[in-house]
Amino acid sequence: KQEVTQIPAALSVPEGENLVLNCSFTDSAIYNLQWFRQDPGKGLTSLLLIQSSQREQTSGRLNASLDKSSGRSTLYIAASQPGDSATYLCAAPGGTSYGKLTFGQGTILTVHP
Amino acid sequence: EAQVTQNPRYLITVTGKKLTVTCSQNMNHEYMSWYRQDPGLGLRQIYYSMNVEVTDKGDVPEGYKVSRKEKRNFPLILESPSPNQTSLYFCASSLAWVGSGSNEKLFFGSGTQLSVL
Numbered sequence: 001k002q003e004v005t006q007i008p009a010a011l012s013v014p015e016g017e018n019l020v021l022n023c024s025f026t027d028s029a030i031y032n033l034q035w036f037r038q039d040p041g042k043g044l045t046s047l048l049l050i051q052s053s054q055r056e057q058t059s060g061r062l063n064a065s066l067d068k069s070s071g072r073s074t075l076y077i078a079a080s081q082p083g084d085s086a087t088y089l090c091a092a093p094g095g096t097s098y099g100k101l102t103f104g105q106g107t108i109l110t111v112h113p
Numbered sequence: 114e115a116q117v118t119q120n121p122r123y124l125i126t127v128t129g130k131k132l133t134v135t136c137s138q139n140m141n142h143e144y145m146s147w148y149r150q151d152p153g154l155g156l157r158q159i160y161y162s163m164n165v166e167v168t169d170k171g172d173v174p175e176g177y178k179v180s181r182k183e184k185r186n187f188p189l190i191l192e193s194p195s196p197n198q199t200s201l202y203f204c205a206s207s208l209a210w211v212g213s214g215s216n217e218k219l220f221f222g223s224g225t226q227l228s229v230l
Binding site (some may be wrong): 001030031032034036041042043044045046049051089091093094098099100101102103104105106 | 117144146148153154155156157158161163169171172203205210211212213214216218219220221222223224
């Protein structure tokens with residue numbers, strides 16, 4: 001069964017800092033991994049989907065990497081802004097479990113001015 | 114506008130009273146799924162559907178039913194709700210199942226906050 005862990009659980013940084021969020025997964029038989037953002041009281045929005053063949057994916061100030069061999073993914077946020085404050089979740093398919101998607105518990109990010 | 118629509122947004126009910134939470138998507142997506150989100154437990158998958166008439170259990174299916182009679186709709190049914198089903202529920206969909214290597218992102222509804230008294 002796929003298990004996904006995110007570290008740290010919470011992070012508070014001043015505006016302008018570069019930061020890294022970590023995601024680890026136990027079943028490395030995956031084709032891709034997805035990062036989401038969740039604002040309080042809202043649904044999740046997909047930020048980046050990284051294929052295992054790509055190893056990295058970029059969107060604006062966000063860069064995600066995927067290393068299947070070590071069972072890890074990172075989300076890098078450059079020049080953080082208060083508007084980046086949200087919960088960030090990663091999700092991995094269940095390897096051989098077709099149709100299942102397992103989420104980490106998320107990292108609560110606060111960027112203060 | 115492309116979206117996943119859940120109704121109702123908020124629901125308060127009593128133990129044992131059957132309820133249905135509706136989910137509809139207008140993007141012709143094949144894959145749909147239901148999740149519940151609880152503090153300290155994160156998002157957990159309840160049921161998923163790869164296509165019309167094809168559904169399967171996620172990690173926490175007990176106490177829930179689903180149906181997929183049309184591609185756009187995927188209702189979640191609680192036949193006899195209990196207080197431990199109080200939670201925030203999300204429906205999601207994608208064009209294809211992402212685990213097969215597709216590049217299709219998952220789209221989420223806005224959520225349904227359910228309280229069972």
